[in-house]
Amino acid sequence: MEMTSTYVDIRSPEVPMFDGVLFFPVTPFARAGHIDKAALAEHVGRGLDAGPGGVFAACGTGEFHALDPEEYGEVVRTAVETTAGRVPVFAGTGGPLPLAWRLSRIAQDAGADGLLLLPPYLVESPPAGLVAYTRQVAAASELPLIVYNRSNARYTPEAAAEVARLEKVVGFKDGVGDLDRLSRTVLAVRSALAGRDKPFQFFNGMPTAEVTVPAYRGIGVELYSSAVFCFAPEISHAFHRAVTTGDDATRDLLLRDFFHPLVALRDRVPGYAVSLVKAAVTLRGHDVGGVRPPLTDPAPQHLERLRRIVGTGLEIAARSGKEAVR
Secondary structure (H helix, E strand, O other), X not given: OOOOOOOOOXXXXXXXXOOOOEEOOOOOEOOOOOEOHHHHHHHHHHHHHOOOOEEEEOOOOOOHHHOOHHHHHHHHHHHHHHHOOOOOEEEEEOOOHHHHHHHHHHHHHOOOOEEEEOOOOOOOOOHHHHHHXXXXXXXXXXXXXXXXXXXXXXXXXXXXXXXXOOOOEXXXXXXXXXXXXXXXXXXXXXXXXXXXOOOOEEEXXXXXXXXHHHHHHHOOOOEEEEHHHHOOHHHHHHHHHHHHHOOHHHHHHHHHHHHHHHHHHHOOOOOHHHHHHHHHHHHOOOOOOOOOOOOOOOOHHHHHXXXXXXXXXXXXXXXXHHHXXX
8 A cells, every 4th residue: 555646745835843842742641541631731831841952742751652543642632632722732753654655644633733753653664665655654744853863763964864855854863872873864865855944853762861962962963852751851951051052060970979870870771761750740749650561660779769859850950940040
């Protein structure tokens, strides 16, 4: 089944351009197992009050992998309604090609401003296959699309340049961490788009991205996902302020005493990149439930360690905030 003959590749008249810290909300589950839409609306609302540059619903931190299409639609619609146009809302899409087609249309109908293309399911593919996959998903809706370079969806610089030429592809997000290859990709995309009046942005999508922000900024990738924003926007903003104003002392203190310990805890158990975030949201006073299998919730001793790490980060952020207003 080919989608390209049915859907016309129409350029969106207004492509959102991002700035600042990007918010990837979790997906709250009620004890009965269904999505808790009230808790999601509150979670998104709290995040909006903290001033993110954009909302990315039903993506990795939002357990995209664990949602059926109906639940996915509920999550995206709730995020769009809660955001009410204050910032752009992008939704995750991806997986098996027919599912990606369906989810892209659901996101469009729900009012999303764009899509983040997550990897296809399981299989490895040559660059030409990944380009074809991206092309067909982009054709499934009228929404702008950011491609996500990670896991089994690893674009060569040449493939990244090819998909960047597609009118609806407006961004490249890297979650691999190969800086040499990423540098070549950035240059290849810029060369491919030279002379074209087309908005295009690069994103750091590494887990706990703040740890790699200094390195990514060195090759021109300044935007990044902040999972920490879900539970401690104070820390996210303090770090962002430090890296954008040249406050190396605060940047290094947050890296040493908050982000690096958080990463060390995250790396103890597969899936903790999501589980710890949800647990931390609950620790900060907003119960969003646990994760769905195959992920597992943090062990009690890890929860206590998480509590101490977050407390330290909040203390540093508070001190840096007082110094910033002097």
